[in-house]
Amino acid sequence: MAIRTIISKLKPTYLSLCSSAFKIIPTTIIQNVLSRPPCDIFIKVPIVSIASYATRTKTTEKSGLNATKAKIILALNFQSAEDALPFYKLPLKTLIHVLKITKNDESKGFCKNRLYYIASRLKVPPSVLSEKLAKRTFIYSLSFDWIEKALDVLIEMNVASDRILRDLWVLKYHHETVHERLLKVKNLGIDNLYPWMVRCSEDILNRYITISTETKDILGETNSKQTYLANRLNVSVDTVQEMCFKIPALKAIRVTKYIFR
Secondary structure, X not given: OHHHHHHHHHHHHHHHHHHHHOOOOOHHHHHHHHOOXXXXXXXXXXXXXXXXXXXXXXXXXXXXXXXXXXXXXXXXXXXXXXXHHHHHHOOHHHHHHHHHHHHHHHHOOOOOOHHHHHHHHHOOOHHHHHHHHOOOHHHHOOOHHHHHHHHHHHHHOOOOHHHHHHOHHHHHOOHHHXXXXXXXXXXXXXXXXXXXXXXXXHHHHHHHHHHHHHHHHHHOOHHHHHHHHHHHHOOOHHHHHHHHHHOOHHHHHHHHHHHHO
């Protein structure tokens, strides 16, 4: 009786709190619950309230995170919403780092966003590069000078922009290493240069050079060889390059002989 007396006195206050805080439980339902033994009060009422609180808290946190991301991305000098869209997928910590680097580049007069600098050097649409750059955020961990010199070498050595776009990892390598590798291949009469030639081991590069040289002896000039194989196999020249790279030298010679039969 003493417990019920205390609870009955607390009813108005408790009902008011529940109604104002959660606004999801009709007053009549709460009154029915409070009229039962005390054990039912602590089993049924808080369960509904805690679940509601957890859901609302999670939604609030997500909204706050999205708002913070939007504020950072707005400061990254994107020229269109389409260019910025892939960056919303990045963690908040990564976005903060990207912002720091971007502001440093801007203050030193390098560029307003590395996305547009690289896109202009490769002559590709920023919207195409944006998706790839959001997955290769190491671009924002390299110094601007490092990226600039690596691009200078790749463009000077006539590495196709679409190949660089597909293999941005090549920008992690020092420009002297990039130049040394590509020059080695070019001096051996191979004109079609690829970023993977910089990244692969010496053994793999030497094997590719051997295959290309032996195949060239059979089919003639490199460009004619690649075009001929591409036409016969109904594939792109790039696919022929990849095929020759993966097939051992002896097997490649047998394949080419078979094509000529």
